[in-house]
Amino acid sequence: MDNIDLFAMRERFNSQQIMLCFNGPISRSLIEEIGNALRNYLAADHAHPSAAMDVFAVYIEMTQNISHYTRSKGWNEQEAGATVVVSRNEDNRYVVSAGNLIESGDGQSLVVAIDQLAQLDKAGLKAAYKEQLRRPRDAERASGAGLGLIDIARKSSAPLQASLQPAADGRSFFSLRAVI
Known part of the structure; x- marks a missing residue:
């Protein structure tokens, strides 16, 4: 294994204003621990309370979606890994990004929905949220673009961005980006 150039990684993180980054298997307890670290970081960063709440809520929704999806597939730890990044953009807004392996068909449907x-x-998102609330929940079907994703879109200050990159074995790497 090659040596990891931590200084170069640090410089890249700093230049991209990355404040939190995680890559690996994700569990409920890990989601909670990273969430606590994120809250502390946002407090130290003097984030506006409503922005801090939105960043935290979006982080929780994204990571729980990944955890639920990979658990529903029965994937092993390596397959169930996630990549999560919280950063700032050039407008000094918080950016929450998360990605994971996903069945390619599921990923294509998800990208279309996003x-x-x-x-x-904002009015259209509010209407979509209310419509989704009224819909009967089908326990047999994966939710796709359910309340959680609509809520992320409502909390975002810019349209959500999703991408899909082909991986092995009929899977792709799905990425979602929300600007708060």
Whole structure:
């Protein structure tokens, strides 16, 4: 294994204003621990309370979605890994990004649903949220773009961005980015 250049990694993280980064298997307890660290970081960063709450809520929703999905597939620890990054953009807004392996078909459907959400304004997102609330829940079906994703879109100050990159064995790496 090659030596990891931590200084170069640090410089890259600093230049991209990355404040928190995680890559690996994710569990409920880990989601909670990283969430606590994120809360502490946001407090130390003097984040506006509503922004801090939104960043935390989006982080929780994204990581729980990953955890639920990989658990529903029965994947092993390596397959169930996630990559989560919280950073700032050039406008000094918080950016929450998360990604994981996903069945390619599931990923394509999810990207389409997120692209549709990205086309909606605040009023459209509110209407979509209310419509989703009224829909009967089908326990047999994965939720796709359910309340959680609509809520992320509502908390975001810019349209959600999703991407899918092909991986092995009929899977892809799904990435979701929300700007708060």
